[in-house]
Amino acid sequence: MVRWPQSLLFFCMVSIEDAMENPYKMSYHIEPPQGLLNDPNGLVQFNGTYYFFHQWNRFGLDHSYKEWGLFTSPDLVRWQSQGSAILPDREEDEHGVHSGSAVVQDGKLYLFYTGSNKRDGVRTSRQCAAVSENGRSFLKLPECVETPPGFTQHHRDPKVIRGRDCWWMLVGAQKEDLTGAVALYSSQDLTHWTYERVLYDHDLDQVCECPDLFSLEGTEILVCCPQTRKPAPDGRGEIVDSYASYIPGTFDEDLGIFQPGGPRQRFDCGFDFYSPQTFLDQNGRRIMTGWMSRMDDEQEAACPTKAYGYIHCLTLPRVLTWEHDTLYQRPVQEAYSLRRNGRTYGRTADSFQAENGHFELLLKRTNPDAPLSLSLRDHTVDIAYWPETHIMRVTRQNWVGGGIQSREIPLPELTQLDIFSDASSAEIFVNDGAAVFSMRYFTGSENLRIDYAGLVQGERLEYYTL
Ligand code: FRU
Numbered sequence: 001m002v003r004w005p006q007s008l009l010f011f012c013m014v015s016i017e018d019a020m021e022n023p024y025k026m027s028y029h030i031e032p033p034q035g036l037l038n039d040p041n042g043l044v045q046f047n048g049t050y051y052f053f054h055q056w057n058r059f060g061l062d063h064s065y066k067e068w069g070l071f072t073s074p075d076l077v078r079w080q081s082q083g084s085a086i087l088p089d090r091e092e093d094e095h096g097v098h099s100g101s102a103v104v105q106d107g108k109l110y111l112f113y114t115g116s117n118k119r120d121g122v123r124t125s126r127q128c129a130a131v132s133e134n135g136r137s138f139l140k141l142p143e144c145v146e147t148p149p150g151f152t153q154h155h156r157d158p159k160v161i162r163g164r165d166c167w168w169m170l171v172g173a174q175k176e177d178l179t180g181a182v183a184l185y186s187s188q189d190l191t192h193w194t195y196e197r198v199l200y201d202h203d204l205d206q207v208c209e210c211p212d213l214f215s216l217e218g219t220e221i222l223v224c225c226p227q228t229r230k231p232a233p234d235g236r237g238e239i240v241d242s243y244a245s246y247i248p249g250t251f252d253e254d255l256g257i258f259q260p261g262g263p264r265q266r267f268d269c270g271f272d273f274y275s276p277q278t279f280l281d282q283n284g285r286r287i288m289t290g291w292m293s294r295m296d297d298e299q300e301a302a303c304p305t306k307a308y309g310y311i312h313c314l315t316l317p318r319v320l321t322w323e324h325d326t327l328y329q330r331p332v333q334e335a336y337s338l339r340r341n342g343r344t345y346g347r348t349a350d351s352f353q354a355e356n357g358h359f360e361l362l363l364k365r366t367n368p369d370a371p372l373s374l375s376l377r378d379h380t381v382d383i384a385y386w387p388e389t390h391i392m393r394v395t396r397q398n399w400v401g402g403g404i405q406s407r408e409i410p411l412p413e414l415t416q417l418d419i420f421s422d423a424s425s426a427e428i429f430v431n432d433g434a435a436v437f438s439m440r441y442f443t444g445s446e447n448l449r450i451d452y453a454g455l456v457q458g459e460r461l462e463y464y465t466l
Pocket of ligand 1: 038039055066098099100114156157172209210274275
């Protein structure tokens with residue numbers, strides 16, 4: 001049993017000091033008080049409070065240790081760090097309490113995670129559970145699910161969902177032929193699980209991480225993060241390539257089969273987005289948060305927040321919907337309550353100074369076929385739309401070496417841009433959330449200029465500090 005609030009006072013002291021000196025400190029995104037944060041875990045609303053657990057190395061800035069940390073919130077925008085929730089303190093999980101999910105049943109909070117053991121260099125993964133009645137202390141259950149034959153020990157990230165007649169558990173997996181898959185289990189009591197079958201696989205993947213499955217307006221969305229590894233060209237180590245994807249389709253609960261109804265697509269078009277997880281809140285909203293971000297090794301090594309003793313953050317919580325065969329992601333409505341000091345800028349101005357790095361920029365286009373360019377923070381991030389080619393491109397200055405990186409998408413028209421910038425992140429919601437670019441960026445607190453060009457008669461750029 002673990003009690004979490006012991007070191008709260010220490011965390012508060014660190015945060016106040018950071019806020020005074022640290023130009024990258026977020027104001028409305030979840031960041032760890034210290035150490036390294038990665039995947040969101042166990043997202044749930046329990047007794048009215050939002051619980052966002054996460055992967056956490058509270059002792060260092062690398063991936064050598066993993067437990068679950070916890071943030072809670074009454075409203076998805078004001079977050080309180082609650083410190084540690086589940087620790088690697090028994091044989092099944094002594095080398096890591098890895099990612100997983102949460103459900104509420106009979107007034108209790110059930111957490112499902114992967115216990116990792118690497119004794120004598122041999123990896124063993126088990127799907128484990130912990131239960132809480134008060135949301136403060138978590139009692140690990142003795143029953144753990146062993147990996148069935150046919151899979152390697154890359155078997156992790158249990159996502160438990162309520163089905164029509166049973167509970168389902170999806171597990172990110174690798175088959176014995178070393179290709180990626182999602183494994184499906186069922187249970188009546190959340191404790192005893194039966195392996196059913198491979199729910200999804202793909203020959204070109206080597207592992208699938210962090211699966212999820214949910215229904216939006218009658219379409220089932222299967223989420224997985226396919227991963228491939230190849231030896232680095234210089235012969236030193238491996239290059240890991242992975243991204244967050246989703247596949248629309250149908251889930252036949254009688255047969256336990258997922259039938260894809262369209263191609264696999266990127267969840268996010270930006271640079272920094274991985275391991276999204278969703279949950280249904282008490283208002284019936286399907287809310288998603290992802291890790292922003294899974295940087296490559298060079299970027300992680302050079303990430304400027306490390307000088308302040310922490311690294312990485314989560315995205316804004318976003319509401320998911322399925323409209324016109326498209327996955328829409330919109331900031332939760334609560335994020336708009338952060339708006340202060342609204343101003344608008346017309347086509348005569350072409351640049352202005354933001355007060356600080358925490359702002360929203362909203363542009364509703366009256367002419368969706370007009371070209372547009374918009375730059376944040378003295379061109380640290382540039383956004384451009386070209387109607388002749390129907391391309392939207394986002395570039396940023398890389399903090400490793402200062403080079404320019406770009407991402408682009410085909411876009412028949414640009415009807416709306418809603419940009420949420422925090423001190424060192426930008427989430428660009430295109431056309432009311434039909435596409436999103438998520439990214440980190442790092443620049444000095446003096447670089448606050450916003451430049452724009454291409455507004456047509458009657459268009460106004462709305463600016464709010466957040
Ligand atoms: C994804 C992941 C998961 C794993 C966790 C470990 O980022 O690799 O598959 O459970 O991170 O921290």
